[in-house]
Amino acid sequence: MGEIGVAPIGERILDEYLGGGLPRGGTTLLVGTTGTGKSILSLQWLAEGARRGETCVYVSTTVPVERIKSYYGRMAFLRDVADDIRWYHMSADPKELIPFTFEKQIKFFSHSMPDIVAEDGEFLMKVDRFVLDSITTIEKLISDPALYRFIIYRIIKHLYGNGITTLLVEEKDMADMSWGETRNFVEAVLYMERVDLGGYTRAMKILKRYGVDHPIDWIPYTITENGIKL
Ligand SMILES: Nc1ncnc2c1ncn2[C@@H]1O[C@H](COP(=O)(O)OP(=O)(O)O)[C@@H](O)[C@H]1O
Ligand SMILES: [Mg+2]
Known part of the structure; x- marks a missing residue:
């Protein structure tokens, strides 16, 4: 797979393990505990895109973006x-949500980022990298697992249909064994966790990356001013 098919994170070793980066035009799931x-x-990946002159979109479903920006924006990898x-910040009044439909979700996208997504879901500009942090908010709002699975499937299909690299x-609950319904619909899955490798450390696993012969063991990493380092 050539450079054209990937969106690099900018962490050299991780990119190498992933066959160059995240799959262009496809969806990657990043799952892990708080x-x-x-x-x-996610922001490291967007920062790398921005440095390459790409159009990068970050959607927070939890914390208002001013606070996210002032917290992470001080880190060296993001500052410039x-x-x-x-x-963007996507928030929804739970009262407006019932009964929940894909069309309603598209409206929330549109109302949260009117310059990016039209009311009918059409993308109004070319977006090169798109982060939704996190889909767990949508899961919590919907509460019905079957409906949630259906809506997520439709969202992924919609983004894929528009060629958006997503x-x-x-958020994985420590005690929750039922995470990751979404993993069946995506091309790549990264799993981040605190693990005991002779002393607790942060480590990730590449659970899936279509078309790439990737490591399957725990990959320890640290968080630094420059982002995630392997
Ligand atoms: N400048 C920094 N240097 C090292 N670690 C940091 C720095 N800033 C934040 N962290 C670590 O990053 C963690 C938060 O990462 P975050 O991406 O918000 O996690 P998640 O989104 O998975 O909940 C904090 O718990 C903190 O330990
Ligand atoms: Mg977070």
Whole structure:
């Protein structure tokens, strides 16, 4: 697979393991417990895109973007390009959600980022890298697992149909064994966790990356001012 088919993270070794980066035009799932560095890795990926002059979009479903920007934006890897990333906050009044449909979800996208997504879901500009942090908020709002699975499937299909290179973040509850329904619909899955490798450390696993012969063991990493380092 050549450079054309990937969107690099900018972490040399991780990119190498992933066959050059995240699959262009496809969807990657980044799943892990809180505090493992999912948001940082997502932003690292966007920062790398911004440095390459790509249009990068970050959608927060939890914390308002001003706060996200002031917290992570101070980190060295993001400082110089924070203003080149498009930041959005997607919030929804639960009262408006029932009954929940894909069309309603598209409207939330549109209302949260009117310059990017039209009411009918059409993309109004070319987006090179898209992060949704996190889909767990949507899962919690919908609460019905079958409906959630259906909506997520439709969202992924819609983004794929529009050629959007997407990173979906999923918060895994420590005790929850049922995470990752989404993993069946995506081309790549990265799993981040605190693990005991003779002393606790952060480590990730590449659970899936179509077309690439990747490592399957735990890959320890640290979080630094420059982002995730292997
Ligand atoms: N400048 C930094 N240097 C080292 N570690 C940091 C720095 N800033 C934040 N962290 C670590 O990153 C963690 C948060 O990462 P984050 O991406 O927000 O996690 P997640 O999105 O998975 O919940 C914090 O718990 C903290 O330990
Ligand atoms: Mg986060």
